Amino acid sequence: MASSCWGLPELLCEFPSLPNSTLRHMRMGIDDGFRGIVRAYSDQIDAATRPLQWFLNTLEHAFVDTPWFIIFALILVVVWFASRNVKIVLGSSMGLAFIGIFGLWEDTMTTLAMVTVATLIAIILGLPIGILMARSDRMQKILTPVLDVMQTMPSFVYLIPVVVIFGIGKVPGVIAVVIYAIPPMIRLTNLGIRLVDKEVIEAADAFGANPRQKLWGVQLPLSLPTIMAGVNQTIMMALAMVVVASMVGVGGLGKNVLQAINNQFFTIGFLNGFALVAIAIIFDRASQAFGKRLQKHSEAGHD
Amino acid sequence: MNKKALAALLTALPLATFSAPAFAADGECGSVTEAEMNWASAGVAAWVDKIILENGYGCDVTLVTGDTMPTFTSMNEKGEPDIAPELWVNAVKVALDKAVSEDRLVIAAEILKDGGEEGWWIPKYVADEHPDIKTVDDALKHPDLFPDPEEPSIGGVYNCPSGWNCQISTANRFKAHKAEEKGFKLVDTGSAAGLDGAIANAYESKKGWLGYYWAPTAILGKYPMVKLDAGVEGDKEAWDNCNSQADCVDPKPNAYPTSDVYTVVTKEFAENNAVAMDYLGKREWSNKTVGEFLAWQADNQGTNEDTAYYFLENYPDVWKAWLSDDVIKKVEDAL
Numbered sequence: 001m002a003s004s005c006w007g008l009p010e011l012l013c014e015f016p017s018l019p020n021s022t023l024r025h026m027r028m029g030i031d032d033g034f035r036g037i038v039r040a041y042s043d044q045i046d047a048a049t050r051p052l053q054w055f056l057n058t059l060e061h062a063f064v065d066t067p068w069f070i071i072f073a074l075i076l077v078v079v080w081f082a083s084r085n086v087k088i089v090l091g092s093s094m095g096l097a098f099i100g101i102f103g104l105w106e107d108t109m110t111t112l113a114m115v116t117v118a119t120l121i122a123i124i125l126g127l128p129i130g131i132l133m134a135r136s137d138r139m140q141k142i143l144t145p146v147l148d149v150m151q152t153m154p155s156f157v158y159l160i161p162v163v164v165i166f167g168i169g170k171v172p173g174v175i176a177v178v179i180y181a182i183p184p185m186i187r188l189t190n191l192g193i194r195l196v197d198k199e200v201i202e203a204a205d206a207f208g209a210n211p212r213q214k215l216w217g218v219q220l221p222l223s224l225p226t227i228m229a230g231v232n233q234t235i236m237m238a239l240a241m242v243v244v245a246s247m248v249g250v251g252g253l254g255k256n257v258l259q260a261i262n263n264q265f266f267t268i269g270f271l272n273g274f275a276l277v278a279i280a281i282i283f284d285r286a287s288q289a290f291g292k293r294l295q296k297h298s299e300a301g302h303d
Numbered sequence: 304m305n306k307k308a309l310a311a312l313l314t315a316l317p318l319a320t321f322s323a324p325a326f327a328a329d330g331e332c333g334s335v336t337e338a339e340m341n342w343a344s345a346g347v348a349a350w351v352d353k354i355i356l357e358n359g360y361g362c363d364v365t366l367v368t369g370d371t372m373p374t375f376t377s378m379n380e381k382g383e384p385d386i387a388p389e390l391w392v393n394a395v396k397v398a399l400d401k402a403v404s405e406d407r408l409v410i411a412a413e414i415l416k417d418g419g420e421e422g423w424w425i426p427k428y429v430a431d432e433h434p435d436i437k438t439v440d441d442a443l444k445h446p447d448l449f450p451d452p453e454e455p456s457i458g459g460v461y462n463c464p465s466g467w468n469c470q471i472s473t474a475n476r477f478k479a480h481k482a483e484e485k486g487f488k489l490v491d492t493g494s495a496a497g498l499d500g501a502i503a504n505a506y507e508s509k510k511g512w513l514g515y516y517w518a519p520t521a522i523l524g525k526y527p528m529v530k531l532d533a534g535v536e537g538d539k540e541a542w543d544n545c546n547s548q549a550d551c552v553d554p555k556p557n558a559y560p561t562s563d564v565y566t567v568v569t570k571e572f573a574e575n576n577a578v579a580m581d582y583l584g585k586r587e588w589s590n591k592t593v594g595e596f597l598a599w600q601a602d603n604q605g606t607n608e609d610t611a612y613y614f615l616e617n618y619p620d621v622w623k624a625w626l627s628d629d630v631i632k633k634v635e636d637a638l
Contacts, residue, residue: 262466
């Protein structure tokens with residue numbers, strides 16, 4: 001095949017790379033070091049993840065074991081309070097009915113529990129990081145490329161270290177989902193705060209607000225619509241990632257999709273895919289309507 | 304577009320156009336597509352085929368990534384790719400028989416001489432520490448030794464990946480041995496990567512592990528495991544009719560039968576490619592050989608390609624038996 005290179009000498013034809021054995025030793029060195037860390041700290045790692053495990057198990061049991069009509073009603077109530085829109089509530093009830101009729105209720109509840117926990121963690125971690133990033137240009141310079149890597153790295157790659165460190169099951173699944181889903185939360189928090197009108201800040205300064213008052217009283221409320229868009233994006237990405245996370249033993253809809261891929265079960269794959277889409281639309285419409293209402297409120301405040 | 308990007312594009316264009324025709328010129332055998340299955344022994348087999356077919360027979364081999372069911376379905380329905388190097392027949396028995404009888408697919412050879420070995424395994428360090436654990440029932444007496452990853456207070460049996468046929472047979476064995484009453488739960492591993500990762504994780508922290516696995520594999524080359532005895536004689540008929548079926552009502556304990564593992568090719572390829580078929584028909588190796596080079600691969604983090612070259616360099620007796628003298632010479636020259 002060397003002829004495919006205009007007859008140039010080897011050096012110009014193939015990019016000079018490190019010798020195979022060097023590369024192999026490098027890879028093995030890094031992996032062995034990584035394994036060594038896991039080996040040394042496996043008890044501590046287990047202890048650290050136990051609360052998360054407990055939380056996940058409890059929430060999943062709560063979702064799965066509660067009679068379906070209670071959860072059904074609960075979701076609609078939440079959607080109503082978020083959106084105050086009858087059409088969205090009706091659409092959501094149709095989506096949930098579709099899920100139930102096609103026998104996917106239990107799997108959907110498992111997935112919902114996972115996504116809820118992952119989203120909560122992403123918000124709890126992402127919000128302060130986003131605030132930090134908005135306050136310091138240096139932080140922004142450091143974090144932006146990190147976020148780029150997190151979003152661009154093929155999501156399967158996260159699963160490798162996560163499984164070796166945490167084993168398989170819901171905990172490693174949630175961790176992988178959070179890594180994948182947290183960047184928009186951070187980015188949009190940062191953006192929202194940075195976009196707050198300079199004059200408003202000046203006014204706050206003029207009234208003698210200290211930084212904390214400025215943050216809680218002015219910047220965060222005014223950037224809430226953007227932050228809500230971040231939450232919305234995070235939920236969407238978490239839902240997408242749940243299928244990938246099922247490769248490390250997370251149950252729910254993702255498991256069925258994976259099973260369908262492995263067996264070429266076209267219908268099962270699509271039904272489960274649509275169930276995911278249904279939840280995604282419910283979340284999306286509700287949180288967007290919520291965000292819009294927040295926006296209206298703040299705009300009214302301006303007048 | 305700025306000047307730099309334009310310049311880059313202009314230099315890239317001729318590269319693309321000139322490099323393409325150089326591939327097509329290769330000899331008599333023409334272009335062959337082969338599935339590089341996503342487990343190690345089959346991946347290495349694909350690369351060994353690629354090296355031998357290209358250098359020995361002048362084929363132009365393209366490897367495509369594959370998994371059992373997608374590859375089988377694609378070959379059955381669309382006649383693409385041409386070769387599946389290592390198909391575990393148990394997983395597709397009925398469909399394969401049908402495809403063979405209807406002249407769509409051809410079984411070229413039995414690639415694993417000894418067949419595939421499946422069963423429930425425990426890590427060697429656990430077996431050494433507890434010499435009383437020899438059979439599946441022995442292991443099920445100790446839920447504390449094999450904790451479930453999510454609820455460590457009960458035992459866990461790691462199931463075969465989602466959607467694989469062994470998922471059904473493992474669940475049936477779990478039921479047959481009344482494992483649930485003995486304090487065990489069936490753990491969903493999701494994928495082969497999840498299952499492998501669970502073993503690696505258990506090994507790194509020296510925890511107990513009990514679950515389904517199969518040989519020959521890199522994992523078993525790297526992490527020594529002991530296969531548990533079924534405790535009963537194998538009953539092939541019960542296996543085919545019940546233990547391996549999803550709707551088996553009352554599964555009885557049974558031993559995993561040895562799996563037939565074949566190289567399967569499309570009918571079109573078999574008819575048009577006599578030379579390559581002749582080679583594929585003779586290509587077979589033992590589990591011991593496969594276990595050895597997979598262990599080398601795992602220890603050295605070799606790619607499938609590295610391992611194929613390692614195999615060709617270190618096991619000449621094995622592969623020379625497949626080829627005629629002039630082809631052997633050509634392959635040797637290429638190494």
